[in-house]
Amino acid sequence: MSIIWTIIIGFVAGVIAKLIMPGSNEPSGFILTTILGIIGAFVATYLGQAIGWYRADEGAGFIGAIVGAIVVLFIWGVIAGRRSSSTY
16 A cells, blocks of 8 residues: 555655756656656655665655655756757
């Protein structure tokens, strides 16, 4: 059940992270933004468990998932920025 909860939180966190961090290199599609938000929630969950903020059976909180999604969106923007600048 915790994986399903992480996916739901990641979905919402991805949408909120996109609203917080808009940009030209950010994904514009709803599905891609959602997937990156889910990845951010999983990253926040596993990093939080590795650092000791969360127990092994505990997922990232809503704010942690948003921060994880913002980090993933930032990394996506850096990678997408390099791709677009190297094609010219």
